Amino acid sequence: MYRSKTCGELSIRDINQEVTLAGWVQTVRKFGAITFVDLRDRYGITQLLFGENLNTLLDEQPLGREFVLQIKGLVQERSNKNPNLSTGDIEIQVTAFTILNKSAVPPFTIQDDTDGGDDLRMKYRYLDLRRNAVKRNIELRYAVNRSARNYLHEHQFMDIETPFLIKSTPEGARDFVVPSRMNPGQFYALPQSPQTFKQLLMVSGYDRYYQIVKCFRDEDLRADRQPEFTQIDCEMSFVEQEDILHMFEGLVKRIFKDVRNIDYTETITRMTWEDAMWQYGNDKPDIRFGMQIANLKSAFRKGGALLAQGELINGAGFGVFDNAETVLAIAAPGCSEYTRKQTDELTEWVKRPQIGMQGLVYIKCNTDGSFKSSVDKFYAEDKLKAIAEAAGAKAGDLVLILAGREERTRKATSELRLEMGRRLGLRREDEFKLLWVLDFPLFEYAEEENRWVARHHPFTSPKPDHIEVMINNNPVIENADLYLEHPYAHIKANAYDMVLNGNEIGGGSIRIYQRELQEKMFAALGMSPEEALHKFGFLLGAFEYGAPPHGGIAFGFDRLCAILGGSESIRDFIAFPKNNSGRDVMLDAPSSIDDKQFTELQIKLDLQ
């Protein structure tokens, strides 16, 4: 061993001990005949003191930043203590040193506030990983990993590895494929998730399965997506939805405790998908703050009905509202005194292409009880007051109203709500609010193909009392305009998402475990019986031999870590991430391959 102690463990108790340390030179400070060096390793920083006797040697072998240094020396008390450092009470009087390796000057500083840009840091990721800011993330990731494994182990879950070279059955996302040399003309696929395997394990009786496992999706990468990502993947047999919610609330609470020392004792809020959409405009609401949406007029069907017809706003001669499919409002607390400049800026914000609205209507609920609006012309003060009240505004608030097509307007209002929450400091990084979103629709309508697609995946079960509806109706949509009238539009899934601070961190469902129902599901998605057999014959087969009721959940491990670490970016929590073109710029991958490889695989390029 090149060291007897690490750079993070020595304290006043170790005075006069002779130690050997090894690490990286963080800083070198010369004061006349003596030299101070901060030596860094994974565990901390220890100050080294090179006395006069080592002057000549140091001149012959000057130390530079990031040199790898081994020293022998005596622990002594520091005259100038540093209370911010765990080792700040001591320093090492160096008696001998060896430069184990030199370092070129790094392309950016190895500090929390580095001068390196994103591209440079990715290219030299091995140096970026030295920075404390990144190291903390990687350590947090391991802590989450460890905590999850411990909890699941204590609850009889077994880590069972499922294969990576599987069969391509694209449903939704694209598969990455792998040509098979031994089976020319054939390809493996990399798993988008171990979904069918974990279900087979339930059929096999393994009862409680988990894996922290890489998954792969060949999707166009939006910001903060990675072609390979990690899931905490779990499945249980003989359970109903309530059992799963209970078990995995426990998991997340345990992780909070182990990783952030947070006692999350409060009951986790539950919300139906319809309520989430209605009150927050999306299916993963950030409930750290209120500012719920008031549906002044809406085409969204809640419980199958149209609940807001625009009574408060229609017929005032304001065409924007009169002609809109949907008019939604939120009340931004304490913003009634926004200046013209500020409301203009907000208007520009909602008109950006990412949001895509035509404009923004506001009502200032002044603290003196008066109301002032950008649509004063159309609405008298009592009307404004009524709208503001509907939006839940109090004196001092600013009501913000968006109008337009249902889907876009709801999305825009949700975005505006989140933006106002951010601006008003209501989305605190150190506050964690969990939420279960329940009762998702089982199907979504795919307009281009005039057919149903699975909202979650084809293995999700309908709610028990919706199974009959599914079985007894023909999935074909005769009249595309009336797809909402089709019984399938109202089937709810036995599915659940766990949401943390406005991010979906996990999602799952109770699965189908009867062959006929699974076949019906494949048919509902437009799959022919032959196609279903070709793609999922093994699963349909398995359901013939005593499949137990089962369900599960998968957590997005990268995102969970990011949120726990107070970051929006999953990349910061992945040791070697890829960029938005799916490239690893450090490796320079992907890359061309040899002719020999093409020949062996019996494939060739077919560039367009």
Place this chain on the structure above:
Amino acid sequence: MYRSKTCGELSIRDINQEVTLAGWVQTVRKFGAITFVDLRDRYGITQLLFGENLNTLLDEQPLGREFVLQIKGLVQERSNKNPNLSTGDIEIQVTAFTILNKSAVPPFTIQDDTDGGDDLRMKYRYLDLRRNAVKRNIELRYAVNRSARNYLHEHQFMDIETPFLIKSTPEGARDFVVPSRMNPGQFYALPQSPQTFKQLLMVSGYDRYYQIVKCFRDEDLRADRQPEFTQIDCEMSFVEQEDILHMFEGLVKRIFKDVRNIDYTETITRMTWEDAMWQYGNDKPDIRFGMQIANLKSAFRKGGALLAQGELINGAGFGVFDNAETVLAIAAPGCSEYTRKQTDELTEWVKRPQIGMQGLVYIKCNTDGSFKSSVDKFYAEDKLKAIAEAAGAKAGDLVLILAGREERTRKATSELRLEMGRRLGLRREDEFKLLWVLDFPLFEYAEEENRWVARHHPFTSPKPDHIEVMINNNPVIENADLYLEHPYAHIKANAYDMVLNGNEIGGGSIRIYQRELQEKMFAALGMSPEEALHKFGFLLGAFEYGAPPHGGIAFGFDRLCAILGGSESIRDFIAFPKNNSGRDVMLDAPSSIDDKQFTELQIKLDLQ
């Protein structure tokens, strides 16, 4: 929850408790008006008693093998106790039951001694996994996983995930490659191991890394190889070989204790590679038994010298020995009374193509002190006695002698030794003998290309006192016939293998961490500087910025589990293995892919 208890936990203490169980019907036995059912789940088997009152219901809904059944009932003491079952003292008086799912008749019996052949069991792997014999293996695998993680965690190792979509740099084995849709014409490779990444993590200062991780090699599958396999992959900084040996002896001993309750307290034997080859004929000797090889004549260089010139056997007029490059002997204990039939059978055994020898010479060391040999004609009794003594034979032993070309003869003698060990019951499944094999050659000579290849991999460091030899000599082999005279032939690697009962379960090395030495290594392997930069520029770059001394090891997780489970076959310890053509017969993968996938990936088939 569909159950209040599992089928493995009820005992006499639970009498009169009302319970709900769910599981699979193992057997149904009708005795007049009452019916006994064995109900099975992951945890065990519980006997159910259906009384007369349920007769009608049972007639209406008959129970079949592997049906999924939920019952309510009362725990009661059994009249006819079964001491072989943890639940054998009790049974459940069923009060109500629900068939949760039916089962077709399984294609083979779900029992330890199943009637299903290998192919059938692989096709219905989800049923095979229900068998106790397989379940025990999967459970053992998880226990090894858990034990390894605990040990490594306690020793400050961090699980850090490395990427699966990397760059193709074939060195030795073939890469599996993955076409990149977003980077047309380019390919990712699946990692053969996380080797370079774990080294980068050491450069980054992470100090102690581990991962239990899937690796991929596109090799022709010999028996018991899988295209995807799992490693316990570890790396440490600031260590020398001795530190690694110490740390990972601890790991394996811990696994022995946790998984098999074995206290492996004895010192782990260490052996140089040369001694292993000399005494056992291969580099992973099974040291559960002796029967060491006597080198009567050998072209193998030990310490650079030819140590056995055939003094005992040459010049007796026996051409087979006179003309052989190598003559090796072992003494099979207690076999002196083998019949002619038995020695003939052994002769046939060594003549099989897998062994490939021309014949077998034997000397019977009779218990009366006389010697009898198949070459009596050439060797007088005192000569036979001398040879037998050289082979370490005692009275009652049978000396077996093989002669021929060095490499084949040594391999054959090793195989014969293992075979005799097996036949004589000296290789006990419940005995575990660990061994470190050390001081491997750094290079192997590749005849076809007249160049050096890395015996371990190109990142392995030479022994410290051989570094100068490597740096100061030109790797080019001027005269192929004299390659053994080249200084590189005698460079030893700072590498080590851990061997368990004749199987390599782990291997590793101290790594190169200096850019110049790494460049020299790439050059020694015939790589041009441009090629080295293209393939491993990131690693050479990393070595410029303060790379610490480091080393590591990787354990073959599948094989380790197999040996601990007393099996030769890793397939039995993988939940969803592939067959010898790399196929998953359950999934029917690999398979063809859609035209759309080809178009998107911009590749096409080029079948020969």
